[in-house]
Amino acid sequence: MRLQALLGIDIPVIQASMVWLNSAELAAAVSNAGGLGVLGPNAGRKVANGDIAKTAEDFRQEIIKTRALTDKPFAVNYLLPIEGVEISFKYAEPLLEVILQENINIVITSGKDITKGEKYIRRLKDAGVIVIHREISPTVENSILAEKMGIDAIIITGHEAGGHLSEHRISTLALLPQVTDAVKIPVIAAGGIYNQKTAKAATAMGAAGVYVGTRFITTFESPASLNTKQAIVNVLSEDLVEINTPAGDVRVIVTESIRAGRGSSEIGIIKTGMLDGDHQHGVITVSESAGGIEKISSAKDVVCELSYAFN
Template identity: 35%
Template structure:
């Protein structure tokens, strides 16, 4: 169906659809479900807990024989060189063939990974970052528009412009991230130069997502204006659900909670009002909680419907 697509060739997945490597969320239950559905799951390693990463990795391999990858968040790993070396050595020992890098300079790992036969895609939110990553030898790019959830570059460029700018200046495969929840968004991303898409918020609001049901329901209930950007010192910003807590922090009336407190209160405890879970602007396009398989299959079917609709305009 996607024969000849470079993203499919690199990942060996059936569909050029990635699941974002979201902290705490992108672990065995979600990653294995995504890969089993024919898309491409990515295991997160932001916690720098090698025992946890190993446990989740083994659980994914036990749950599905379909391909998946691992994300390396450069900024978090380089803070501890010993832990950094341990996770790279461990990763190479697992015979994993696909890795994404994010939050930093991929040049730190690219040569080591590629010499071991690993394909490397780098996630970036800027044209400069994209060009720099290509210069150090990455095989592809995940281009994150400012619609995306979580920590963001303060210099916001949304997907419609960013994808075109990166496509104009690079020739590597592009995976679009930000604002995509279905086949219509996937077709739009392809029209702008992408060869694959990444979905995060859509997979958070899935049956297999490990977060509390209240968090999922809050995403479903969010209007198109239902997210808010908050400062994330020292320089970045972060997009999350527009909740009483988020509006209080934005207005200077409440102190921001540390990330681990939000994880405990929201992801585990389901306290929506007194936290703000990561969510992209695409939350306003999500209207129900669905299984991962339904999300993937509906997205692919919707993509081809849009392609057929556009092709009919030439008749």
């Protein structure tokens, strides 16, 4: 119950941040069902504009829209700037300002090295924000470090996860129990969790909550295109492949773009493939567990199904 009390929610099911694939509608539906909805990068947007001020303003509008749709807590994802990726530093300040001006009280930071993001985390903590951290390549060592830095809860992502993969090939099953033994703060499990059984396995390994991405893509409220949702429902786990992209490795469904060798060279491949539904040029990145997802459901039904793992 510690995580529910910390976040002010009834069910410790958190909808994962997914670039382009989150929206006020999805976040509010999850929060209204008793879980925690999250606004990720470019939430609610349909076009890339490359304009930093406009991106920050759009982010503010999506927060305002979410508040109009729910009076329950929700969170936003803040990407800590990544060394060597100049553009990430340009967005860092304007987006942090929106978070602080809008009095967001739960932030999920994600990044490649928590120590490099310390000054941003400190500003959030000083403003009284609850900070949950997701290291892209989590280990026992960087989890202990996060706890020492005053992070309120951590998300541990196994190699089963959709999106950019950890540089370590460690499964949720192997990593999660090591981390729950090593830290005292609540640990939230991510990677491969899509139904009651997988959520129950996470709680058996000491997780205080679950962070679920792929399953929420196949909800009615998700902004993903219908052909993307159907491709996820149809795919078998053994048919997934891993490709290398400029931002790291991702596991994808084999679509026309992958067969043609185009997927990894496209800019904005996730938006193209999953939001626009252009499977000739973009990619569909999913969890290893995607083979188990059998239908498109409402976000409320997903939260409800997973909630039984916490009884």
